[in-house]
Amino acid sequence: MRIHLKDDTVKRGSEVQVWVELTNISTEPIWLWRSRTGPPPYTIKIADRQGRPASLTAKGRAFQKGKAVILESGRIVRAFPGSGAQVSIVPGETVQDSVNIDEQFDLTQPGTYTIQLERVDPVTKVRVKSNAVTMTVAN
Secondary structure (H helix, E strand, C coil): CEEEECCCEEECCCCCEEEEEEECCCCCCEEEEEEEECCCCCEEEEEECCCCECCECHHHHHHHCCCCEEEECCEEEEECCCEEEEEEECCCCEEEEEEECCCCECCCCCEEEEEEEEEECCCCCCEEECCCEEEEEEC
């Protein structure tokens, strides 16, 4: 799994989309879930230059807990129904995916951040990590 950003420098409050390339390096076809809405199939890790994790938004906190709703005082205030599809990746094939991280992380503080994604291989149950990319949030 490899990731890259459209822009290495973004303005505060801008949309930040991470592009993902998933390549099947096995000798058998694999099936992966690709979400369109709701919690993404990736664990997203973002840290500042000092290694401190970026703050989560309410949506990010819900997604980190595997939930597709935001609760306040025990009441649902916003729901994110999940939809998507299983995709087959034949040996040697690469498919592309993307995930918006600005919806899940508070990236309003200027600075440099490191981003890495993880996902579990559905066959081997091994956690697969992407490369790490660096992004600067400017005023």
